[in-house]
Amino acid sequence: MKIDSFRSEYFFLSNFYEAPVTYEGLTYQNNEAAFQAQKCADPKERESFTKMNSSEAKRAGRKVQLRKDWEKIKVSVMSDIVMAKFSQNSELAEKLLATGDAYLEEGNNWGDRI
Numbered sequence: 684m685k686i687d688s689f690r691s692e693y694f695f696l697s698n699f700y701e702a703p704v705t706y707e708g709l710t711y712q713n714n715e716a717a718f719q720a721q722k723c724a725d726p727k728e729r730e731s732f733t734k735m736n737s738s739e740a741k742r743a744g745r746k747v748q749l750r751k752d753w754e755k756i757k758v759s760v761m762s763d764i765v766m767a768k769f770s771q772n773s774e775l776a777e778k779l780l781a782t783g784d785a786y787l788e789e790g791n792n793w794g795d796r797i
Contacts, residue, residue, distance in 0.1 A: 684783070684784075684785040684786070685785065685786045685788070686782060686785050686786070686787050686788070687786075687788045687789070687790035688789075688790050689789045693782075695775055695778050695779075696779070696787060696789070697789065698713065698714035698715040698718060698737065698764075698765075699713060699714075699715050699737035699738070700713060700714070700737075700775075701713050701736070701737070702714075702768055702772050702775055703771070703772070704717050704764060704767050704768045704771060704772075705767065705771060706721075706763070706764055706767050707721075707729075709729060709730060709732075709733050710733060711732060711733050711735075711740075712733070712734065712735065712736060712737075713736065713737045713740070714737075714764050714765065714768050715737035715740045715741055716732045716733070716735045716736075716737060716739075716740035717732070717764045717767075718740075718744075718760065718761055718764050719732055719740040719741060719743060719744030719747075720732035720733075720740070720744075721750075721756075721757075721760045721764075722744050722747050722749050722750065722753055722757075723747045723748070723750065724747075724748045724749065724750040724751070725748075728747065731743070732744075
């Protein structure tokens with residue numbers, strides 16, 4: 684089985700799903716905000732992302748000054764944040780486990796290749 688759309692019953696898999704996640708000492712409202720915050724060169728600037736919904740965070744992330752190592756670390760940062768989401772929210776972990784051995788890939792129509 685392949686799950687290639689994180690919508691409807693699988694929306695909980697999306698980084699835009701509202702579920703608190705604590706990462707590097709700050710609690711964000713969703714994974715997208717946690718991820719976008721990590722782009723910031725200034726660690727204090729990351730705090731502004733803690734109250735943003737996912738759409739606000741995505742927009743704000745396009746405007747920050749990227750940290751110099753961003754291209755090298757962005758995949759591992761996303762991996763860590765996704766792991767945090769499911770380890771910190773047991774009801775989401777149960778839903779993830781219920782997908783069994785399905786192949787999970789966030790398909791999209793907005794051109795995101797990462």
